[in-house]
Amino acid sequence: MSDSETRAVQAASFGAAAEAYERGRPEYPADAIDWLLPEDAEAVIDLGAGTGKLTRLLKKRAKDLVAIDPSQAMLAVLGDVVGGVETIVGTAEEIPIADGEADAVLCAQAWHWVEPERASAEVARVLKPGGTFGLVWNFRDEREDWVAELGRILGDGNRAEDIGTPEIHGPFGPLERFETTWTDELTRDEVVDLVFSRSYIITADDERRAEVSRQLDELLDGRGDTIRLPYTTVCFRTIRD
Numbered sequence: 001m002s003d004s005e006t007r008a009v010q011a012a013s014f015g016a017a018a019e020a021y022e023r024g025r026p027e028y029p030a031d032a033i034d035w036l037l038p039e040d041a042e043a044v045i046d047l048g049a050g051t052g053k054l055t056r057l058l059k060k061r062a063k064d065l066v067a068i069d070p071s072q073a074m075l076a077v078l079g080d081v082v083g084g085v086e087t088i089v090g091t092a093e094e095i096p097i098a099d100g101e102a103d104a105v106l107c108a109q110a111w112h113w114v115e116p117e118r119a120s121a122e123v124a125r126v127l128k129p130g131g132t133f134g135l136v137w138n139f140r141d142e143r144e145d146w147v148a149e150l151g152r153i154l155g156d157g158n159r160a161e162d163i164g165t166p167e168i169h170g171p172f173g174p175l176e177r178f179e180t181t182w183t184d185e186l187t188r189d190e191v192v193d194l195v196f197s198r199s200y201i202i203t204a205d206d207e208r209r210a211e212v213s214r215q216l217d218e219l220l221d222g223r224g225d226t227i228r229l230p231y232t233t234v235c236f237r238t239i240r241d
Contacts, residue, residue, distance in 0.1 A: 048110025
């Protein structure tokens with residue numbers, strides 16, 4: 001299988017682990033949302049919404065909120081957990097929203113899966129002039145030894161300093177960046193769900209998944225009932241000209 005084919009399989013894999021994704025994946029800190037979303041933004045699109053980790057925070061702030069994701073399974077979980085939010089199956093490359101409808105488009109933990117030139121054009125199309133486009137990612141903070149070991153088990157190099165500058169095309173102004181640190185609290189089972197909601201673990205063969213499970217058990221033994229997992233959240237925003 002080619003790299004592009006592997007990537008496509010991984011990108012489409014999340015629906016198979018939607019419940020684990022919801023249980024294990026982190027939300028986003030309030031100061032990140034404060035920075036990303038203008039106070040006067042009423043019509044907001046959560047692009048690549050997944051199970052609604054960002055959606056539930058935007059619901060408290062946006063009058064008209066739409067959650068869009070390619071996976072119906074992910075959106076079904078979002079509907080159960082968040083509720084009261086319009087959900088639409090769609091992609092960043094073909095956003096099923098009319099021209100100039102949105103005050104803001106936010107995309108959490110998903111822009112690295114898109115074709116950036118086509119997706120940028122679509123975001124620009126659905127945004128009003130002067131509208132905000134925001135991107136956000138959570139990264140495990142591997143300055144703690146056990147978190148670095150978790151990264152080694154996963155083999156994913158999940159570090160904030162490696163993100164670089166997201167590729168955005170089209171009629172957008174300068175790209176601003178903001179970082180914040182925080183700590184999530186999980187049960188042992190939720191850490192397992194976090195690990196097994198990663199695309200490259202979802203799509204791994206049984207032998208690889210069994211080995212990850214074994215190493216994860218060894219890592220978590222003795223860490224107690226509540227596991228504190230530190231994160232760095234990295235945000236970007238730009239304004240549609």
